[in-house]
Amino acid sequence: MRVGDVIRGYRIVSEPTNSGGGRCMWAFAQRGGRDYFIKRFLDPKRPKEGSTASARSVRLRLEACEEFERRHRTIMGLLRPDAVGGGNLVLALDFFHDGTTYYKVTERIHTARTPPPRVLTPLRKAVLLRTLGLSVELLHGVGVVHGDLKPGNVLVRQSRAAAYHIAKLIDFDDAYVSGRPPDREDIAGDLVFGAPEWRRYVHGDADVPPEWLTTRTDVFSLGLIAHHYLTGALPGFGDRYASPADALNEGAELRIDERLSAPMRGLLAAMTARSPEVRPDTRTFLAVLRNPAVCEVRAPYLTSPGSRTRMSRPTRERQP
Amino acid sequence: MTSDQYRGNLRYAVDIVLCIDVTESMTPVLDMVKKSALTFHERLNLVMSGKGKEISQLRLKVIAFRDFGDFAEDAIKETDFLVFPERAADFDRFVRELFASGGGDVPESGLEALALAINADWERGLDRRRHVIVMFTDAPAHPLHAPEAVTAHTYPQGIPGDLDGLLEQWGYARSQTAVMENAAKRLVLFAPDAYPWNEITEEWNMTLHFPSVAGQGLADLELHEIIDTIANSL
Amino acid sequence: MTAVLIEGLLGAPGEGTVWRYDGDDLLALGVWTERSRGGGEDAEPLFAHRVSTAEGILGVFDGLGGSGSTAACELSDGTTRSGAWVGARLARLGVASWFRGGHAPESLRTRLVEVLRAVPPPRPSKIVSSMRRWLPTTMATVRYRLTGGQAECRVLWAGDSRAYALSPGWGLQALTRDHTDETDGLEQLICDPPMTNVICADQEFTIDTQVLLLPLPSVLLCATDGFHGYVATPAHFECHLLRAMQESCDTREWAERLVRHVLGYTGDDASLSLVALGYPGFDRLRADFAQRAEQVEARYGGCDRPAEEEAARRWRTRTWNEYRPDYERLMPPPVEPL
Numbered sequence: 001m002r003v004g005d006v007i008r009g010y011r012i013v014s015e016p017t018n019s020g021g022g023r024c025m026w027a028f029a030q031r032g033g034r035d036y037f038i039k040r041f042l043d044p045k046r047p048k049e050g051s052t053a054s055a056r057s058v059r060l061r062l063e064a065c066e067e068f069e070r071r072h073r074t075i076m077g078l079l080r081p082d083a084v085g086g087g088n089l090v091l092a093l094d095f096f097h098d099g100t101t102y103y104k105v106t107e108r109i110h111t112a113r114t115p116p117p118r119v120l121t122p123l124r125k126a127v128l129l130r131t132l133g134l135s136v137e138l139l140h141g142v143g144v145v146h147g148d149l150k151p152g153n154v155l156v157r158q159s160r161a162a163a164y165h166i167a168k169l170i171d172f173d174d175a176y177v178s179g180r181p182p183d184r185e186d187i188a189g190d191l192v193f194g195a196p197e198w199r200r201y202v203h204g205d206a207d208v209p210p211e212w213l214t215t216r217t218d219v220f221s222l223g224l225i226a227h228h229y230l231t232g233a234l235p236g237f238g239d240r241y242a243s244p245a246d247a248l249n250e251g252a253e254l255r256i257d258e259r260l261s262a263p264m265r266g267l268l269a270a271m272t273a274r275s276p277e278v279r280p281d282t283r284t285f286l287a288v289l290r291n292p293a294v295c296e297v298r299a300p301y302l303t304s305p306g307s308r309t310r311m312s313r314p315t316r317e318r319q320p
Numbered sequence: 321m322t323s324d325q326y327r328g329n330l331r332y333a334v335d336i337v338l339c340i341d342v343t344e345s346m347t348p349v350l351d352m353v354k355k356s357a358l359t360f361h362e363r364l365n366l367v368m369s370g371k372g373k374e375i376s377q378l379r380l381k382v383i384a385f386r387d388f389g390d391f392a393e394d395a396i397k398e399t400d401f402l403v404f405p406e407r408a409a410d411f412d413r414f415v416r417e418l419f420a421s422g423g424g425d426v427p428e429s430g431l432e433a434l435a436l437a438i439n440a441d442w443e444r445g446l447d448r449r450r451h452v453i454v455m456f457t458d459a460p461a462h463p464l465h466a467p468e469a470v471t472a473h474t475y476p477q478g479i480p481g482d483l484d485g486l487l488e489q490w491g492y493a494r495s496q497t498a499v500m501e502n503a504a505k506r507l508v509l510f511a512p513d514a515y516p517w518n519e520i521t522e523e524w525n526m527t528l529h530f531p532s533v534a535g536q537g538l539a540d541l542e543l544h545e546i547i548d549t550i551a552n553s554l
Numbered sequence: 555m556t557a558v559l560i561e562g563l564l565g566a567p568g569e570g571t572v573w574r575y576d577g578d579d580l581l582a583l584g585v586w587t588e589r590s591r592g593g594g595e596d597a598e599p600l601f602a603h604r605v606s607t608a609e610g611i612l613g614v615f616d617g618l619g620g621s622g623s624t625a626a627c628e629l630s631d632g633t634t635r636s637g638a639w640v641g642a643r644l645a646r647l648g649v650a651s652w653f654r655g656g657h658a659p660e661s662l663r664t665r666l667v668e669v670l671r672a673v674p675p676p677r678p679s680k681i682v683s684s685m686r687r688w689l690p691t692t693m694a695t696v697r698y699r700l701t702g703g704q705a706e707c708r709v710l711w712a713g714d715s716r717a718y719a720l721s722p723g724w725g726l727q728a729l730t731r732d733h734t735d736e737t738d739g740l741e742q743l744i745c746d747p748p749m750t751n752v753i754c755a756d757q758e759f760t761i762d763t764q765v766l767l768l769p770l771p772s773v774l775l776c777a778t779d780g781f782h783g784y785v786a787t788p789a790h791f792e793c794h795l796l797r798a799m800q801e802s803c804d805t806r807e808w809a810e811r812l813v814r815h816v817l818g819y820t821g822d823d824a825s826l827s828l829v830a831l832g833y834p835g836f837d838r839l840r841a842d843f844a845q846r847a848e849q850v851e852a853r854y855g856g857c858d859r860p861a862e863e864e865a866a867r868r869w870r871t872r873t874w875n876e877y878r879p880d881y882e883r884l885m886p887p888p889v890e891p892l
Contacts, residue, residue: 002531017548018528018548018549018552019544019548019552022552023526025528042506042525042526042527042528043492043493043502043525043526044492044493044525045492045522045523045524045525047523048522048523051484051523052484053484053487053488054484054488057484057487057488057492057495060492060493060494060495060496061492061493061494063494064492064493064494099522100522100523101522185501185502185503186503191332191373192371192373202447202448203447204447242373242374258605258606259605261578262578262579262834265578298577298605299605300604300605300606301602301603301604301605301654302575302577302582302601302602302603302605302610303601303602303603303650304573304575304582304584304598304599304600304601304602304827305573305598306597306598306600306643306646306647306650
């Protein structure tokens with residue numbers, strides 16, 4: 001895949017890159033005058049036509065490809081782009097293999113440079129978080145775990161100046177059916193935004209069975225994203241740990257930013273609880289956000305207004 | 321969630337093998353490749369810390385190659401896996417001493433170098449691993465076991481007889497013959513769009529190809545792509 | 555925290571400014587009034603709270619016009635202000651910076667001396683009477699730290715500005731004892747005794763202090779004598795506070811009502827800083843105090859107060875004696891004269 005290539009009618013218009021892409025190369029493309037985002041998967045690869053490899057090698061590779069296709073088509077079947085409220089899920093429009101390689105196509109989201117969410121007003125923050133929450137709720141409603149919720153997979157978009165900022169949720173390639181995650185070696189996820197049970201699962205902890213990885217695993221990441229959007233930082237987890245999940249797994253506690261409102265602190269503390277079963281679902285998240293005031297971030301130091309005048313000249317005795 | 325076997329943070333091991341073509345034609349770009357190699361460790365750490373992530377163990381290995389068919393004595397030169405930052409000085413010395421010369425005909429022994437890289441002593445411990453092979457070459461490669469190469473007394477023993485065999489060692493999701501760990505591995509090619517690199521890119525999984533024009537060096541070498549590849553995959 | 559200008563009641567002289575803060579388990583309000591525009595010698599009431607350490611401070615400062623009015627300062631805006639006006643503001647500034655710096659209680663006096671000494675006095679020959687002080691002001695502050703369901707309070711004061719705790723069970727409880735020879739609260743109201751200790755730039759002064767642990771939720775307030783020195787009995791100040799609270803539907807309205815109430819009875823500038831700690835919201839605060847408000851209104855509100863002077867005096871003494879034990883339960887003991 002390189003600039004100028006045409007793959008299934010999609011003409012590649014930007015230099016393909018792996019930047020931020022994990023197990024894929026990606027580029028922008030055009031077809032029929034419309035803009036697209038195209039992903040070229042690094043894995044799996046189909047055996048090439050006329051492969052001279054052994055029949056067994058060809059068969060094993062084809063089996064892996066069938067399973068890959070099945071997983072993607074299952075998720076695509078559950079997440080229809082025309083579903084009500086699905087407008088902020090950036091879903092696959094096309095999924096195919098061209099020769100040995102799999103491709104996935106989504107609409108291209110034009111994101112102008114937007115300010116970091118933390119500088120938005122409480123109302124704008126609430127709208128942004130609600131659009132994100134609604135997208136995640138839609139996934140969870142059909143039993144799908146996104147599996148890699150992190151700021152990099154949320155595009156913040158403002159359709160025109162002064163409009164509200166909304167969140168577009170992307171990258172469902174690592175999504176899985178709740179309770180049925182990929183194998184420990186294969187599961188995707190982010191080191192920083194991942195949930196404690198995900199970390200333990202990856203770690204090979206036999207006490208964490210696959211069934212523990214559910215939609216509540218996403219809720220943990222969503223809580224961290226919300227904290228990040230509201231304050232510009234993750235909850236405090238101490239220098240000794242690499243991530244919030246590590247800190248929790250070690251018995252430490254997360255420090256939710258005290259400048260946040262009490263309902264928000266309560267919500268985020270619950271969402272980022274170590275135990276998945278005590279985390280609220282996205283409906284609770286959305287309910288709390290109904291009041292934009294919960295997105296207020298207080299000054300760390302409150303002080304009452306005082307006198308603004310200053311002494312500037314020498315004092316003098318007042319004449320009676 | 322009461323029982324807790326969890327002990328310690330997830331530890332990430334990153335192993336990187338740099339396969340560097342040091343034949344004559346690499347002269348224009350070898351300095352840049354060397355500079356990239358020497359600053360690699362620092363730049364990777366910088367990007368990782370920017371993402372709030374940390375590598376628990378980083379090891380680098382260099383395989384410098386020319387052409388077995390041209391001159392057997394200096395066809396392959398390699399280091400062990402060198403742990404960073406402790407062995408950084410050994411790494412620096414090795415890389416600084418690399419110079420471009422020889423090579424004979426246009427194709428080089430890049431596949432042998434790749435085969436040696438695949439069969440390197442990769443880290444199998446720690447919690448999560450990333451095994452990356454980076455190939456820097458401006459030339460196509462001779463097929464494995466090419467008659468003029470295989471007679472060289474320095475020709476490595478035990479490497480696969482052809483590209484299909486090497487693919488079986490590289491592996492795929494359900495492979496039982498792979499020597500590489502499927503989830504951990506990445507192959508990054510800075511190589512021309514010619515045999516065997518084009519075929520490898522086509523059929524091998526987890527492979528990224530940044531094509532260069534054969535015989536014209538690696539003018540478009542972009543180190544940040546490798547660093548991104550590693551940083552984003554952890 | 556935004557300030558809002560409040561006009562006095564129709565016909566009442568003066569006007570006031572209020573601020574309020576509604577946070578998590580933290581409600582605060584400030585009331586500042588002046589008898590004549592631009593002449594208010596009370597400093598703006600102080601409230602500061604550091605979220606990370608759950609500690610804060612509230613305070614009031616009453617510049618003493620009588621003893622400091624002759625000397626004056628010119629300000630950067632070109633206006634001229636009395637030494638009392640400046641003294642109160644400087645003391646406020648000193649206390650705020652002392653709190654912000656996280657300094658030890660013992661260092662407050664030093665800090666105030668530093669701040670006040672920075673203003674050059676008028677030619678010394680002009681100040682002859684010991685009654686005339688340079689930059690004189692009173693102060694009442696409470697520095698609190700919230701810890702384990704309690705408010706750890708350090709009360710610091712000089713002169714006749716006061717700090718109080720207010721609770722549904724005990725009502726209004728003074729945390730300070732005025733620096734006057736007269737120690738009886740009712741007598742102080744009647745005779746307005748001279749102060750024996752005030753903060754100033756040119757004479758020795760002391761900062762009195764006491765430490766208290768109060769259970770949460772808790773209401774703390776500081777007020778200058780404009781609030782507490784113009785009522786019939788000490789209980790009436792509580793009546794004003796609770797009546798205004800019960801009539802209001804939020805913190806802001808409470809503050810605004812306090813302005814109107816005080817402008818209706820005071821003869822001086824009046825300022826008040828109040829914080830309610832551990833109350834989730836104003837509604838809960840008001841509900842908690844509803845019964846106390848009714849009781850105190852019924853007992854001391856003055857409906858059955860006799861019109862005839864002698865009878866009224868007896869009524870005041872009787873009700874004061876009834877009110878006094880709870881009012882003084884947290885008050886430091888009087889200093890015995892040597």
